[in-house]
Amino acid sequence: MACIELSIVICSILITGAWRVLNYVWLRPKKLERCLRKQGLKGNSYRLMIGDMFESFMMLKQAQSKPINLSTCHDIAARVIPFVHQTVKNYGWDSFTWNGTRPKVNITKPEDIKEIFDKHDDFHKVVNPITTLLISGFAIYEGEKWARHRATVNPAFRAHKLKGMLPALFESCGEMISEWVTLVKEKGSSEVDVWPYIQQLTGDVISRTAFGSSYKEGLKIFQLLREQAVLVTKTSHLVIIPGWRFLPTKINKRMKQNAKEVEGLLERIINKREEAIRGGEAPKDDLLGILLDSNSKEIQEHGNRKNIRLSRKDIIDECKLFYFGGQETTSALVVWAVILLCQNPSWQTRAREEVLQVFGNNRPDDFQEMNQLKVMTMVLREVLRLYPPVATLNRTTYKKTQLGTLSLPAGVEVSVPTLLMHQNKELWGDDAEEFKPERFSEGVSKATKGQSLFFPFGGGPRICIGQNFAVMEAKIVLSLILQQFILELSPSYAHAPSSVITLQPQYGVPVILYKR
Secondary structure (H helix, E strand, O other): OHHHHHHHHHHHHHHHHHHHHHHHHHHHHHHHHHHHHHOOOEOOOOOOOOEOHHHHHHHHHHHOOOOEOOOOEOOOHHHHOHHHHHHHHHHOOOEEEEEOOEEEEEOOOHHHHHHHHHOOOOEEEOOOOOHHHOOOHHHOOOHHHHHHHHHHHHHHHOHHHHHHOHHHHHHHHHHHHHHHHHHHHOOOEEEEEHHHHHHHHHHHHHHHHHHOOOHHHHHHHHHHHHHHHHHHHHHHHHHHOOOHHHOOOHHHHHHHHHHHHHHHHHHHHHHHHHHHHHOOOOOOOOHHHHHHHHHHHHHHHHOOOOOOOOOHHHHHHHHHHHHHHHHHHHHHHHHHHHHHHHHOHHHHHHHHHHHHHHHOOOOOOOHHHHOOOHHHHHHHHHHHHHOOOOOOEEEEEOOOEEEOOEEEOOOOEEEEOHHHHHOOHHHHOOOOOEOOHHHHOOOHHHHOOOOOOOOEOEOHHHOOOOHHHHHHHHHHHHHHHHHHEEEEEOOOOOEOEEEEOEEEEOOOOEEEEEEO
16 A cells, blocks of 8 residues: 555656646747737747757857958947847847747837836846856845845945046056057057957956955956856856756866856955954955945944845955956947047047047046046947947846736746847937947937937946946046057957957957057
């Protein structure tokens, strides 16, 4: 009798398990597909487990195997997000793709995009478990935890704090400019791959301004995070294989080792700061100081309650986020601005003349002066429109959600294709793929007719917290470069925008520098 009962229990477990697997890999995806098609959305039919991911991966691999022409048309979506680009071309704007077993709906109506940004409690960040080996922190948190961490970090990016970062920024940029002046001095010109210099510069700035450190001290962290970004990008399509990230593959081992090393290095920086705090010798106005000081105040006020204080891992995760995000976003903005100013010498001349008119050969000392850089502001906005830091913004629903005319079941992803929206001719005009900074001459609201058409840093309450810092840094770096040099793209430059978490030049950026 006992044997029969045991057999029934085992059979029941096997049948339940088989049903769950069948539901996960076939029944549920097909049900979601029928729901979306009934609402007029189009896309490929669901394919068992993989969805569109293999085709998407192969298309991306092919697209990035060679550079594209740098012309007056900056239609780069076919290289950066080829599968999304092809899907919209085949099925129209009201379309969807398959992220493994989950459908991903392209959201392209400005009013729906605004709703996604504003109702962030309904549309959660899509968290790839592999990506968390690269970045974590409040950027991927939801609900109360997100609000608490955001409130803790926010003071580091207030206007008076940003102003306090200027000396470190000038020092970092001055070192790069001096090196370039030396290279140009002998012959009057020099060809330089500016991309690694700009990466080092922005890394040095974030090290000094956020951690009271230096690029040399944070060098190993940057190297590891850069390698990690490449590995995460390479393996993101494998997330559909259940348990893949736990397998002892060479890449998995390397990613876990990188993550462990970064955390160990950050742990040492934090310990060093805490020792300095105890000795009364540490700054409290940089990001790390604010995190530790805020945490200390919370503990004094509420005790050592876990749901109030930041754990050591929380602090490490926030530091990791700002080491990566603070460096990558700004370096990408500066390097694409350099490329587009080289390609458009008349705008380079206008930007330089404005810098010289406002600053002369001196460095900018405050925000008021930087606010006078109207041409530079237009240029940077147009750069962010054509080359946004992140090509697509993805969210997911965790409950049945109404979005405009769409009724989205729980578990459906939504994707805002920033790159496509920023170059949509129906919304921006026939010149949408051309570099025309004058479109922002009367501000963003006028250029977009008050619609959600321009969102390089996202939008709503979860808009990138460091956007003002990134733009300020880019303005200063470009101003100091234009004061000293005339820039020209080298004939060896290969135009190859590539998404490695952020949008980057795949083959570097060789530029010929001439002393002004």
